[in-house]
Amino acid sequence: MSDEPTTNFTASFVIPDEDPSFKHIPSKYYCSGCKKLLRHAFQTVCGHHVCETCKDELKECPVGDNDCKLSASLLEESESFIERFDTGIKRELSRLTVFCPFRHRGCAQECQWRHLQIHSENCEYGIFPCPYVKYGCEFKEIPRNKIIEHANKCKFHPERKVECRFGCGLEVKVKDLESHETECKNVHINCPLEDLGCTKISDVASREKVEEHIRSQNAFHFGLVSDSFGEVNDCVEVLTKDLIAVSETVEKLKDEIKKKDEIILRLQEEIANNRQDARNSNNNPDSFNSQEKSNSSGSFHSLEVNFGLLRVKFDEMEVRLESLEKSSYNGVLMWKIVDYMQKKRDAKTKKASTIYSPPFYSTRFGYKMCARAYLNGDGAGKDTHFSLYFVIMKGDFDHLLKWPFQQKITLSLLDMSGNGVHVSDTFRPDPNSKSFKKPTSDLNVASGCPQFIPIDLLENPSNGYLKDNQLLIKVSIDTSGLKDP
Ligand SMILES: [Zn+2]
Ligand SMILES: [Zn+2]
Ligand SMILES: [Zn+2]
Ligand SMILES: [Zn+2]
Ligand SMILES: [Zn+2]
Ligand SMILES: [Zn+2]
Incomplete structure (x- = not known):
């Protein structure tokens, strides 16, 4: 706790529903999500402030930063990734300079927001509604110095007696009007049996008339009531019949279940007998x-x-x-990338910037490998080139193999036009590179060509690389000298 004398005041400062007119307000006091004033500020792990509503609906970084660590999956895991309620913001807000709400009427006063209520209640330029608005007074903008004068002569003053507006002749205090009208004999109401079909009173009539109507139409009303009682009776009869039918069905079902139970019991006995026979005929x-x-x-x-x-x-x-069946064990991978355009869009929007091929193997018990492609480029090829890499994967037989991996690798993009203009790149593994060491995790660091082929060349329809929205990638390793153990 701070010893600052205003702490308690700030703690008790209730942020009003209406935004005041701020002299100057830095944008950090607005929610990063809905852009409204931060009445209850919560801070995200990535450092932005959001309001309570936005916090509950947060699916990603509130400023829409794609690289932000506040990914959707983080949010799903736990709400605790959003830090607690930020009281600092509220304190700072309460100290911002605001204008008097009666500035337009000439008040030049500026004060901290937390002091505004006291000022505006006492502001000499203030205008206020008549205290008897709830009784019907329509004066809503009375200057401070005129308000008592108005209230005293206000025709909606609660102690003032007025004539009942329904013409019953009584004089009633304004504050008692409401309850008088629930019993005033001149107030217009309907016959209470209207719902049962009484139409003898056209629409509504004064309470006095309806009371008279009830007295005189006793027999008629009784008829209405017993008719509707008869209808209810009919309903009950139909329901009873239904109920009987249902319980008969239930009985039948019970019988059938019983029969099925007996059959199951018999079958179980037969199985037990068969087992007994088998046991008796076998003395091992x-x-x-x-x-x-x-x-x-x-x-x-x-x-x-x-x-x-x-x-x-x-x-x-x-x-x-x-x-x-799909895996290859001869050191050659044929990888068909289908749905190229969609996958490239996903790469561009970073929904999935990279894709992996299925694994392939040098021999049946050999190195496990795969290819990795960036359809919208990676590193030096970002946004301009198709990037293609080779990846060593953790395999079941790594302990039997020679490390680092040293077979020559060829990456190819195949020409499907039949002209055989394939794009290829062959390289020898760098024995010092991490990429070719014995894997310690599922995938080693990829190694290959960030600028494998310019995207416009790849997509150019006069080349045969993109056909039916598909690419064909071939990765092969030189298997000479490799033998299964
Ligand atoms: Zn918000
Ligand atoms: Zn963020
Ligand atoms: Zn003022
Ligand atoms: Zn008034
Ligand atoms: Zn009345
Ligand atoms: Zn009636």
Whole structure:
């Protein structure tokens, strides 16, 4: 706690709903999201202030900075990435210089926002509404020095007696008018049984008339009530019939369930008997034991569960088989990049600046590798070139292989026009580069050509590199001297 004498005052300063007229206000006091004055300021990890509403809806950096560390995924993980309520902002705001709200009427006073309320309540230029506005007075701009005078003679003064506007002849105090009107005999109302169909009073009539109507139409009203009671009765009858039908269906279903239960029981007995037979016909003690075990847990249910597990395993195997079939084990990768235009747009907008090929292998148990492409360029090729790289991946057999990786690498963009004008680049791995050391993480640092080919050349329709919105990349390594262990 600070000893500053004004601390308590600031703490009790309630920011008014209406923005005052600031003499000067730095833009940092406005929300980075909605640009409104920061009434409750929260600071993001990237250093911007947002209001409470914007904080709750924050999906990305409030100033729209693509490189900002406040990525959507960070926000999803935890709200704590946004720092706590920033009381400093409120204190600073409360000390900003503001003009008197009656400046347009001639007041030249300037003060800190936190002192504004006291000033404006006492400002000699102030104008105020009549205190009896709620009783109907329409004077809303009375100068300070005239307000008492007005209030005393205001015709909506609560103690003043006025004649009832419905002409019942009574004189009622202004403050009692509202309650008088709920019982005034001249106030116009409808017959209370209008909803049940009484149309004997045209629209509305005075309370006195309606009371008279109720007395005289007793029999008619009774008829209306019993008619509608009859309708309700009919409804109840229909519902009762429905209910009976439903409970009959339930009984039938119960019977069927019982029959099904009996069938299941019989089947279970049969299975148990079969097991018993199998056990009796086999006197091998090992097999007897295992039969015993499986029998103790044996039931339809567990068979079903086991079958389900097998099914899942089978599906997994199928997926693995598929990826094995797609992988190449001869040191050559053929990589088709489909949907080129969309992927390039994604690269440009940084939605996905880079894409990876599927992995390929030098031999069945050899180096695991892949290619990496930047469709909108990377480094020296940014925005101008298609960048293509070679990446060593962490493989299952790295411990059996020779490091650093030293096979010659060829990166190619294939010409699909049939003219064979492929673009190729061949290089020998630099033995000192990190890229070719034994991997310690999933992917080594990529190595290759940031300026592999200018984008306009690649996209030029008279070249055969971009066909049907697809590119064909070939990566090959020199496998001479490589053998599976
Ligand atoms: Zn906001
Ligand atoms: Zn940011
Ligand atoms: Zn003033
Ligand atoms: Zn008044
Ligand atoms: Zn009245
Ligand atoms: Zn009626």
